Amino acid sequence: MSQSPLSALPSAPMAQSPGLIASARRVLEIEGQALAAVGARIGEDFARACALVMAGRGRVVATGMGKSGHIARKIAATLASTGTPAFFVHPGEAGHGDLGMITDADVVLAISYSGESDEILMLLPALRRQGNTVIAMTGRPQSSLAREADVHLDVSVPAEACPLHLAPTSSTTATLALGDALAVALLEARGFTADDFARSHPAGSLGRRLLLHIDDVMHTGEALPRVGADASVAEALVEMSRKRLGMTAVVDGDGKLLGIFTDGDLRRALDQGMDVRQTPIAGVMTRDPRTVRAGRMASEAAHLMEQHRINGLIVVDGDDRAVGALNIHDLLRARVV
Numbered sequence: 001m002s003q004s005p006l007s008a009l010p011s012a013p014m015a016q017s018p019g020l021i022a023s024a025r026r027v028l029e030i031e032g033q034a035l036a037a038v039g040a041r042i043g044e045d046f047a048r049a050c051a052l053v054m055a056g057r058g059r060v061v062a063t064g065m066g067k068s069g070h071i072a073r074k075i076a077a078t079l080a081s082t083g084t085p086a087f088f089v090h091p092g093e094a095g096h097g098d099l100g101m102i103t104d105a106d107v108v109l110a111i112s113y114s115g116e117s118d119e120i121l122m123l124l125p126a127l128r129r130q131g132n133t134v135i136a137m138t139g140r141p142q143s144s145l146a147r148e149a150d151v152h153l154d155v156s157v158p159a160e161a162c163p164l165h166l167a168p169t170s171s172t173t174a175t176l177a178l179g180d181a182l183a184v185a186l187l188e189a190r191g192f193t194a195d196d197f198a199r200s201h202p203a204g205s206l207g208r209r210l211l212l213h214i215d216d217v218m219h220t221g222e223a224l225p226r227v228g229a230d231a232s233v234a235e236a237l238v239e240m241s242r243k244r245l246g247m248t249a250v251v252d253g254d255g256k257l258l259g260i261f262t263d264g265d266l267r268r269a270l271d272q273g274m275d276v277r278q279t280p281i282a283g284v285m286t287r288d289p290r291t292v293r294a295g296r297m298a299s300e301a302a303h304l305m306e307q308h309r310i311n312g313l314i315v316v317d318g319d320d321r322a323v324g325a326l327n328i329h330d331l332l333r334a335r336v337v
Contacts, residue, residue: 026161027169030158030159030161030169030170031169031173033157033170034157034170035174037174038156038174038177038178042181045154046181049151049153050182050185050186050189052133052151053084053182054186054190057105058085058107059106059107060076060084060108060109061076061086061102062075062076062079062086062088062111063089063108064091064111064117065091065112065119066168067168068111068113068117069090070172071111071175075109075111075176075179075182075183076088078179079182079183079186082186083186083187084183084190089102091110091122091123092119095123102132103130104130104131107132107135108127108132108133109135110123110136110145111136111137111138112138112143112145113138113171113175114138115136115143115145116144121145128148134148135152136152137155137175138152138156139156139157139171155171155178156171157170157171158170212297214292214293214296214298214301214324215315215324216298216334217326217333217336218315218323218324218330219243219326224243225242225243225248225249225325226239226249226250226322227239227249227250227251228252228253229251229258229281230282231280231281232276232277232278232280232281233261233269233274233277233280233284237276240261240263243325245312245325245326245327246262246263246311246312246327247261247262247327249314249322251321256320257314257316257320259282259286259289261281261285261286262286265285289314290308290310291314291315291320292304292313292314292316294315294316294323294324298331298336299336301313301331301336311327311328312327313325
């Protein structure tokens with residue numbers, strides 16, 4: 001019998017497990033302390049930074065070298081997806097032509113924990129000549145970058161989680177978190193909504209959940225299963241079989257919803273020995289069923305089904321007339337759930 005790839009991997013000695021677990025917990029504790037330290041310093045400088053971005057006529061251009069560059073790229077992506085147009089520019093490439101991507105209307109977010117990154121400092125004279133506003137994130141308030149910026153945001157941390165105090169760990173976590181704080185504060189200040197978020201994520205599952213309406217997936221017209229209140233259970237079964245939704249609406253002469261008859265109602269009726277040909281649907285239907293209004297989000301229908309453990313819903317208009325129906329399979333096909 002051949003050995004599986006996983007079983008062939010060397011396993012760590014059990015004696016090492018406590019040390020590994022303790023190391024992981026120590027890292028999280030140190031980084032938690034770093035976040036608390038940065039949070040305690042948030043004040044008027046942070047508010048000024050937000051105001052400068054809000055007042056800007058262009059975009060936020062995030063830049064940074066090395067690990068700070070990775071953080072700057074993530075912050076730019078978060079800003080862009082939450083209502084603040086932003087993009088990342090590599091400071092080394094900016095010095096070789098990419099500076100032309102930055103217009104005089106843009107706000108530059110420069111990230112360097114030391115505040116002394118040569119590639120960023122080299123850009124400052126050109127940015128100043130162009131009239132750009134510069135917001136700096138550094139761990140050294142007295143650094144060259146901090147002194148030259150219009151606003152400085154202090155991301156200094158008590159200690160790196162790296163036991164050698166060399167690898168950026170706590171400092172990058174703190175910088176990323178402050179970037180998230182900036183993005184969320186701007187989101188709230190702009191009144192950015194879930195619909196706005198969905199419009200910038202049309203291809204993802206979030207976009208589908210937020211943009212898709214019940215009207216986009218429900219069965220209407222001839223595809224809507226419905227019978228009158230005077231129909232028999234047998235007639236309701238025929239309608240359910242033809243429309244294949246596992247249910248049918250029961251309506252009055254004006255189309256107003258009186259109840260619903262489902263596969264579950266059928267099983268209960270058969271358990272009671274009812275004659276499906278003679279029994280009127282009004283006697284076995286579920287009255288006052290769960291419904292959803294037309295025009296609502298498809299995600300709301302999904303929530304109702306999950307909350308009440310049901311597989312289908314009748315869609316009604318403002319006058320409680322049955323105008324559509326959908327089941328869990330419709331939502332699965334639309335990838336809402």
